[in-house]
Amino acid sequence: MIELLVVIMIVSILMGVGVPSYRYVTNSNRLSAEVNGLLGDMQLARSEAIKQGLSVTVCASKDQVSCSQSSDWSSGWIVFTDPGDVGVKDADETILRTQKALHPGDKLFDHVEYDDGSDEACLQRLWRDLYGAEPVTEPEQA
Numbered sequence: 001m002i003e004l005l006v007v008i009m010i011v012s013i014l015m016g017v018g019v020p021s022y023r024y025v026t027n028s029n030r031l032s033a034e035v036n037g038l039l040g041d042m043q044l045a046r047s048e049a050i051k052q053g054l055s056v057t058v059c060a061s062k063d064q065v066s067c068s069q070s071s072d073w074s075s076g077w078i079v080f081t082d083p084g085d086v087g088v089k090d091a092d093e094t095i096l097r098t099q100k101a102l103h104p105g106d107k108l109f110d111h112v113e114y115d116d117g118s119d120e121a122c123l124q125r126l127w128r129d130l131y132g133a134e135p136v137t138e139p140e141q142a
Contacts, residue, residue: 057082064098073108076100
């Protein structure tokens with residue numbers, strides 16, 4: 001009987017230590033998957049732009065049909081062909097991929113504002129880290 005109580009006590013201690021660690025691991029994996037989803041969609045946009053020879057846009061979207069013109073990407077995003085290079089989804093443009101909203105409570109913004117008033121363009125930094133250059137926002141003049 002005493003042996004059973006000792007085993008139950010040891011199992012309880014291990015569960016008390018292990019459960020919080022398990023939550024951290026699952027949350028960390030979920031966040032990594034969400035960021036990797038955006039990274040994959042940016043790589044898709046780049047490869048499709050090269051393959052099709054026209055602009056492809058990735059933008060935040062709340063309804064997965066049109067761009068939301070918001071800096072909050074937590075509601076999802078769309079990847080679409082953008083031959084006019086205007087950054088807004090028109091009726092004749094093809095949606096290549098959509099991403100639904102992130103897990104409730106997870107946030108993804110295209111910039112971060114700090115307490116000192118400075119900000120940082122997170123998605124621009126991600127692009128620079130991937131490709132070694134800033135994303136092209138204006139067509140180059142010849």
